[in-house]
Amino acid sequence: MREEAIKAVTAIGQVLQEQIDHGLLAPGSKLPAERKLSELFGTTRITLREALLQLESQGQIYREERRGWFVSPPRLAYNLMQRSHFHAMVSAQGRVPSTEVISARLQPASAAVCAWLQLPALSSVIQICRSRRIDGRLVLYVEHYLNPKYFPGILEFDLNQSITELYARHYDLQYGRVRFEIVPTALSVEAAAALKVSVGSPGLQIARVNYDQHERLIDCDLEFWRHDAIHVGVDVV
Amino acid sequence: MREEAIKAVTAIGQVLQEQIDHGLLAPGSKLPAERKLSELFGTTRITLREALLQLESQGQIYREERRGWFVSPPRLAYNLMQRSHFHAMVSAQGRVPSTEVISARLQPASAAVCAWLQLPALSSVIQICRSRRIDGRLVLYVEHYLNPKYFPGILEFDLNQSITELYARHYDLQYGRVRFEIVPTALSVEAAAALKVSVGSPGLQIARVNYDQHERLIDCDLEFWRHDAIHVGVDVV
DNA sequence: TTACCTTTCTGGACTAGACCAGCACTGTTT
DNA sequence: AAACAGTGCTGGTCTAGTCCAGAAAGGTAA
Incomplete structure (x- = not known):
């Protein structure tokens, strides 16, 4: 009856991914601040950041220097x-x-x-x-x-x-x-x-x-x- | 007379890069353990790790799951x-x-x-x-x-x-x-x-x-x- | 209106640890 | 010789903060 161990980073990524897929986060729109998100997911900023970096490497989101994270438009x-x-x-x-x-x-x-x-x-x-x-x-x-x-x-x-x-x-x-x-x-x-x-x-x-x-x-x-x-x-x- | 502020992550990357370029770290060879390297560079494992991840994204080094970091062979x-x-x-x-x-x-x-x-x-x-x-x-x-x-x-x-x-x-x-x-x-x-x-x-x-x-x-x-x-x-x- | 300043908010960079899971080696048992 | 059980080492993941620099917004003075 052991729960499947899901990594926090993966879980966060999946939630955001889902929101993007369903259009709740539209292309070009800005994500909440890292601090807000880490609070929302009940984790550290470092861990939250790692999740964002993974989504970035998948091409789902991108960032503008010191401005924030945004949902990537279509390629x-x-x-x-x-x-x-x-x-x-x-x-x-x-x-x-x-x-x-x-x-x-x-x-x-x-x-x-x-x-x-x-x-x-x-x-x-x-x-x-x-x-x-x-x-x-x-x-x-x-x-x-x-x-x-x-x-x-x-x-x-x-x-x-x-x-x-x-x-x-x-x-x-x-x-x-x-x-x-x-x-x-x-x-x-x-x-x-x-x-x-x-x-x-x-x-x-x-x-x-x-x-x-x-x-x-x-x-x-x-x-x-x-x-x-x-x-x-x-x-x- | 202000020193140019070089980020630790960048500095570490440059040192490793140079060693690779000069063949001191040959393609396929293994880097020292993360803990060793962070001690060597006098920094945290997190910071050291960030430097390694950057070199990875440049294609200079790669890792094998839980085995270590290695110098990338030619493409x-x-x-x-x-x-x-x-x-x-x-x-x-x-x-x-x-x-x-x-x-x-x-x-x-x-x-x-x-x-x-x-x-x-x-x-x-x-x-x-x-x-x-x-x-x-x-x-x-x-x-x-x-x-x-x-x-x-x-x-x-x-x-x-x-x-x-x-x-x-x-x-x-x-x-x-x-x-x-x-x-x-x-x-x-x-x-x-x-x-x-x-x-x-x-x-x-x-x-x-x-x-x-x-x-x-x-x-x-x-x-x-x-x-x-x-x-x-x-x-x- | 325009130019400039100040404040606030953002991500960027970093410290100092912790625990876990898988790999590889070593020594023992069969 | 082969199978097995430890055991130490490695990266993987995560916590809980700090300080800094640039972007943006709002207000003030010319």
């Missing part, structure tokens, strides 16, 4: 095969995209970037760092590296818009072959800062190396996604 | 475009694969599986659950669902070998079109148990829906990878 479907850019992709799924430029400048390329773009040592590259939102929520930090040879004067344009469209309109360039590298890892320090999450949060890193329609290696970018913001689809024919 | 390159199966892929990268069958039986299909395989309600499917290792380390738990129509008597074969090869040798079937769905999330309860990791560990879920050379939907599988065990590559032409 964005990111299909690697259809060459859609961020704005088009987000809009097509009935959601509202936005972009902020963090920095844009010509600078010496790091060793890693030289390798990706097959540039000689000590080359210059154009680096564009941007953060992007879906429905107001920061979900993506991108570092873009362009081979300056193909993009004279690009820093003069408004970089809040889609770079893909800039390429087409002003440089007559379109993406051809693309190589993706997807690595599940923690967010880098810069990415965490830009996304306003605590360092060490789980993330999904997607590196793209892009060729144009003439098979020239024109740019690459490093995307850091909140791990709960997307699911990636690939159709292999 | 396996998983290229979605080259139709290689687990054994071939692992061997090609100079490492040693192995497979264990956990269960294999005909059973009623869940709603999700019916949807994936486009089966009518209350259909039967063949479910094969297996765990797989690289160099002895558990890295992958797979649930395989086959449409029984195409695979009479498959449960009689030795399922420790590659199923892809079974298909080719005995059923004259080859994979054609494939659809992948990649979701970064925590490991499911079954996956965590099979991989002997604590529930809620970060993982990468890859669902595949497979068609054969005649465009028939033959099977699907649900892969649960340790998040630090792979990086995924995709070449889009």
Whole structure:
């Protein structure tokens, strides 16, 4: 007649999960404060926190630095095969995209970037760092590296818009072959800062190396996604 | 003249990271016990543990339930475009694969599986659950669902070998079109148990829906990878 | 209205312990 | 040699607090 021993952490997670599933806690809504919750569940803040961290790693909830915990919105479907850019992709799924430029400048390329773009040592590259939102929520930090040879004067344009469209309109360039590298890892320090999450949060890193329609290696970018913001689809024919 | 305030958790992580980078802690080797480490760094076990958890989420170290913490081996390159199966892929990268069958039986299909395989309600499917290792380390738990129509008597074969090869040798079937769905999330309860990791560990879920050379939907599988065990590559032409 | 301050509330970081359950090794018994 | 029973060590889980820094809201003065 022994009761099944359920861990407190698991039990708390299940209760919250259920509330979320039944829509009592709507996507985007804020959870009560940690202290309130720990009192509600009759446990310590540390234990309560562990339960929240587990739900976070499942992608059910997320936090904003020192602001609180929120219920995660649905994931964005990111299909690697259809060459859609961020704005088009987000809009097509009935959601509202936005972009902020963090920095844009010509600078010496790091060793890693030289390798990706097959540039000689000590080359210059154009680096564009941007953060992007879906429905107001920061979900993506991108570092873009362009081979300056193909993009004279690009820093003069408004970089809040889609770079893909800039390429087409002003440089007559379109993406051809693309190589993706997807690595599940923690967010880098810069990415965490830009996304306003605590360092060490789980993330999904997607590196793209892009060729144009003439098979020239024109740019690459490093995307850091909140791990709960997307699911990636690939159709292999 | 104020010292830069470095968080203890970060500092501990950096020290361990450095030791790993310089090969003083080799891949696969065991870290000292948590109590030892917390004494070494002059901090609490809770704080020390937080540092370890961060390194885990970065994929630098991993743990085996109640056995200890270990340095992560290099990630396996998983290229979605080259139709290689687990054994071939692992061997090609100079490492040693192995497979264990956990269960294999005909059973009623869940709603999700019916949807994936486009089966009518209350259909039967063949479910094969297996765990797989690289160099002895558990890295992958797979649930395989086959449409029984195409695979009479498959449960009689030795399922420790590659199923892809079974298909080719005995059923004259080859994979054609494939659809992948990649979701970064925590490991499911079954996956965590099979991989002997604590529930809620970060993982990468890859669902595949497979068609054969005649465009028939033959099977699907649900892969649960340790998040630090792979990086995924995709070449889009 | 606007700019600035203060207060309150939030999560972030940390201390100092406790008890439990499973693993691995060791020594004994069969 | 093989099976078994201890036993110590390991991570897993949890308690009960403290102090700090940033975010937000509200009030006050220009």
